[in-house]
Amino acid sequence: MRIGLFTDTYPPYINGVSTSVYMLKKSLEKKGHQVYVVTVSNSITKYEFEEDNHIIRIPGVPTGIYDYRLSRVYPLKIINMVKKWKLDVIHSHTEFGVGTFARLFAKQFNIPLVHTYHTMYEDYIHYITKGYFDRSSKKIVEYLTLFYCDKTATELIVPTKKTYDLFKEKYRVNRNVHIIPTGIEVERFYVENVDKKQVAHLKKYFKIKKNDFVIIFVGRLAEEKNVEFLIEVEKELCKQNSAIKLLIVGDGPDRNKYEDLAKKLKISDQVIFTGKVPWEEIPCYYQLANLFVTASKTETQGLTVVEAMAGGVTPVCMDDEAFRTVVVDGLNGRLFKTQKECKEQILELFQNKDLCKHYSNQARIQAEHCSSAHYAESVLEVYRRAIKNKQENRNWLSKLISKIKGD
Numbered sequence: 305m306r307i308g309l310f311t312d313t314y315p316p317y318i319n320g321v322s323t324s325v326y327m328l329k330k331s332l333e334k335k336g337h338q339v340y341v342v343t344v345s346n347s348i349t350k351y352e353f354e355e356d357n358h359i360i361r362i363p364g365v366p367t368g369i370y371d372y373r374l375s376r377v378y379p380l381k382i383i384n385m386v387k388k389w390k391l392d393v394i395h396s397h398t399e400f401g402v403g404t405f406a407r408l409f410a411k412q413f414n415i416p417l418v419h420t421y422h423t424m425y426e427d428y429i430h431y432i433t434k435g436y437f438d439r440s441s442k443k444i445v446e447y448l449t450l451f452y453c454d455k456t457a458t459e460l461i462v463p464t465k466k467t468y469d470l471f472k473e474k475y476r477v478n479r480n481v482h483i484i485p486t487g488i489e490v491e492r493f494y495v496e497n498v499d500k501k502q503v504a505h506l507k508k509y510f511k512i513k514k515n516d517f518v519i520i521f522v523g524r525l526a527e528e529k530n531v532e533f534l535i536e537v538e539k540e541l542c543k544q545n546s547a548i549k550l551l552i553v554g555d556g557p558d559r560n561k562y563e564d565l566a567k568k569l570k571i572s573d574q575v576i577f578t579g580k581v582p583w584e585e586i587p588c589y590y591q592l593a594n595l596f597v598t599a600s601k602t603e604t605q606g607l608t609v610v611e612a613m614a615g616g617v618t619p620v621c622m623d624d625e626a627f628r629t630v631v632v633d634g635l636n637g638r639l640f641k642t643q644k645e646c647k648e649q650i651l652e653l654f655q656n657k658d659l660c661k662h663y664s665n666q667a668r669i670q671a672e673h674c675s676s677a678h679y680a681e682s683v684l685e686v687y688r689r690a691i692k693n694k695q696e697n698r699n700w701l702s703k704l705i706s707k708i709k710g711d
Contacts, residue, residue, distance in 0.1 A: 305337045305687065306390055310406035311397040312364075314343040318583045319524075320607050321422045324486045325397050331487070331680035340389050342402055351382070360385060362402065378405050391415055393687045396457075397422060407456045416690035418683075419457035421467060422486075422604055458690040461683065463605040466625030482686050485629055486605055487679025490671050493587045493614035503591045510551070510576050512592060517548045517654050520593035520617065522586065522608045523600070525556030530622070533599035533643060535562060539569045540647045546574060548654060550597075553589050555580040590615035594660060595653060598622060599646070605629065610674045613637075613667035618660050620649050630674065636666035 309329060313322045329339045344364035345352050352361035360382060386409060395418045396406035403419075410417035460481045462468050471477045491497060512518060519538070523529050531552065538550040552562070552575065559577065566575040581589060590596070596612035596619045603626040609619050610630055619637035621627040633639040638653070640646040653660040 305684075306340070306392045307332060307337055307687065308340045308342065308386065308389060308391040308394045308406075309397065310342045310394060310402045312344050312401045312403070313398075314341060314359075315583070320486075320605070321397055323488065323583075323607060324420075324422065327487060327489055327676040328395075328680060328683065330489075331676040332684070334677070335680060335684070337684075340386075340391070342386065342405065344402060353385075358389075362405075364401070383409070387413065393418060393690055395420065395683070395687070411456070414694075416458045416687075416694040417456060418459045418461065418686055418690050420461040420463075421471070422463070458694055459686050461686060464626050464629050467604050469625075480689075482682075484679065484682045484686070485674060486607060487674055487676035488607055488610055488614070489676050490610070490614040490674060493590060493611050493671075494668075495591060495616050498587045498591050498615070502585070502588045506588060506592055510578070510592070512549065512551075512576075513547075515547055517545075517595075518551050518593040519548065519595045519597050519620075519650060520551045520553060520590065520612070521597055522553040522589065522611070523598070525552070525554055525559040525562055527558060528600065528602040529556075530599040530601065531558070531562050532565060533646075534597060535565050535569065535571075535575060537597075537599075537643050537646050537650070538575055539571050540643070541650060542571050542574050544651060545654070548574070548650070550575045551578065551589070551592060552576065553578045553581055553586075586611070587615060590617050593617050595620050595650060597646070597650070598627075600624075603627070610671055614671035614674075616664045616668045618653060618663040618667055620646065620653070630670055632670070635663075636670050637663050 309325055311321065311325045313319060313325075315322055315326050325341070329341060332339045338358070340358040342360050342362065345361035346364070350363060353359075354361075362378065362382065393416045394406050394410045396403045397420050399421075407417065409415070457479070460471070460477070460479060461484050462471065462481055463484065463486050465483060468481050468483050471481050521531065521534055525531055534550060534552075538548070541548045559579075563577055566572050578589070590612050593612075594617070596609065596617045598606065598609065599622045600606070601622055601624050603624065606621070606626050609621060609627055612619055613630065613636070619627070619631050621631050621637065621639055623633075623639040623641045627639065631637040631639060638649040640649055653663070
């Protein structure tokens with residue numbers, strides 16, 4: 305099968321969508337399919353072509369939201385290049401920018417369009433509006449998302465039931481919606497595959513002692529991730545035992561704010577900020593920790609939770625539909641609703657190492673079901689369905705035209 309992946313974000317940019325698309329490409333290629341990528345360049349004017357990897361990078365304009373860029377125009381040269389790929393199916397991973405190109409190209413050349421909805425855009429509006437016109441802006445985003453996902457896509461993929469409910473109950477889309485959790489290369493995070501010397505070096509660098517009990521968060525340092533919640537919980541944990549430390553891995557617009565909060569609460573020695581970490585080094589950072597914790601309520605899935613679980617790190621997460629897909633409370637981790645619950649669960653696992661180890665083992669078993677190979681096979685089934693439905697529609701249209709002509 306010849307497959308086109310259209311996305312606004314792709315390595316070297318690192319985020320959930322970028323990782324998802326990259327893993328999908330690799331897994332599909334392992335299964336013998338020809339995979340092409342259309343994405344955004346780091347340049348405002350320069351087009352980039354990676355013939356060996358079948359990647360086209362289109363000039364992108366910064367959006368003001370982290371490293372995200374939106375593509376600009378699509379010259380005839382690009383259209384002709386994509387046309388020569390003779391794609392059997394197009395799979396878009398963004399509603400805007402390159403996603404618009406995917407929609408127009410699929411329509412123009414009558415190619416089945418599969419779309420994956422990755423991002424709950426309503427939770428990110430404040431980066432654009434700065435607090436003004438939030439209600440009307442959310443309505444616009446809802447309209448545009450609904451138009452793209454309901455009117456143009458042949459088949460729609462979402463990562464969790466939480467997102468499925470958004471489309472079926474709130475947006476009331478009238479088409480197939482497939483729940484396919486995004487897969488990751490789980491083997492990267494297995495403890496036996498991690499460089500132990502690098503882990504030892506990091507422990508020394510961040511002054512993590514043998515008896516320290518480390519809680520890790522991995523992600524953007526921004527309002528929607530609710531990192532302030534974790535720092536406030538850490539303050540209460542420190543009252544119980546100063547050996548409990550919070551390791552915050554990542555960077556973002558609110559990093560200074562969170563560092564100042566840790567200073568204000570007088571827990572700077574217990575809260576470690578690593579800053580931005582290269583993608584290839586992330587597995588080592590999980591091995592610094594006993595628990596993975598997140599209080600975010602804006603995830604569509606939360607791939608960092610799966611990464612941590614693959615590394616055998618027990619997850620303690622906000623009780624949200626996005627995390628219930630993989631975290632079963634009392635089996636392979638814990639789910640909390642309040643700061644008090646979060647603190648109590650962490651203390652329980654700190655005091656009961658055997659229970660923590662049990663959850664850790666179960667977490668890894670669950671993560672194995674989230675492999676990129678399994679994800680790719682599920683997506684391929686949707687591709688086959690999209691191609692079949694498109695062909696049936698073509699046949700139906702041909703028969704209708706023949707009847708009209710009186711053939």
